[in-house]
Amino acid sequence: MNNLPPSPRLDSAEAIDWHLDRLVALDPRLAAVRALTGTPEPRINPVGFPGIAKIVVGQQVSVASARAIWGRFELLDGALDPVRYLGLEEAQVRAVGFSAGKFRTLRVIAEAMVAGELDFDHLETLPAEAAVAYLVAHKGIGPWTAEVYLMFCAGHPDVFPAGDLALLKAVQSGLGLDERPTIKQMVELARLWAPHRSAAALLFWRLFAVMRDKEGILP
Structure with missing residues (x-):
């Protein structure tokens, strides 16, 4: 595992891999999800x-x-x-x-x-x-909009848009949960993945894309 941190921005596959290494160490359940999805592509929009x-x-x-x-x-x-x-x-x-x-x-x-x-x-x-x-x-700016802006425009490494339906569905599937988590439950689940929650969101969005054979959100 590379101990040298990349740029704080999730703006490259190398940066995402760095965060995913540590994410899987925090929660080994995500190793199987990562093996299925591979490394998600960075998605950086204008600020x-x-x-x-x-x-x-x-x-x-x-x-x-x-x-x-x-x-x-x-x-x-x-x-x-x-x-x-x-x-x-x-x-x-x-x-x-x-x-x-x-x-x-x-x-x-x-x-x-x-x-x-x-x-x-x-x-x-x-x-x-x-x-x-x-x-x-x-x-005019709600929580989902704010969180997605921070992830895809600011490249923030520790954001998880818990209100995103695609993420909720993918987390249920990826973690083998009996029911889809509520937003409140998702917020609590995601705390385990700090300070790499953005990488977790990218991973589960990619899982959703694999599950449905389509992109989960606008890149």
Whole structure:
């Protein structure tokens, strides 16, 4: 086992392998899951407004739909800048596939960023729980959105989105549980995997993909 830590960001297969080695040492039950899935690919999205926008696009839609909507959205002039996004008409954004709710969510986030009330760079200085609390204090950002942002945009090594249905299903299968864990139970289960909870989430998302032969979330 390599004792030299990689970059704190989960931005390479080597970094993920490093965390998985320690994760399996913490919970040997995960060795069989890792043997089945292999090393998950790193998934790093842009930071700041583009990153949070991509996550909002992916909420409650299929992966294929999210990719198609994002592909059209990012071509809108100014869509990826909070100041310029506020200058877009709702009809323009809705035309690429946004719901009214998602248009408003991104508008609220953009307004908070422009006002200096929401600073994504500030997250780099915070531990996971504090970073989640900071994000969810802003209207339009729920726990799942905050946790997925921290994982896939900030590359945080110790986040587990316990409210993700794919993860709950994969954990039930991977650990051989009689019932799907509740969110509260999942939070407690995941504590065993700290400080490598993000690697655990990647592992179980990959297991879900293997189980269903499809991706669990928007990459």
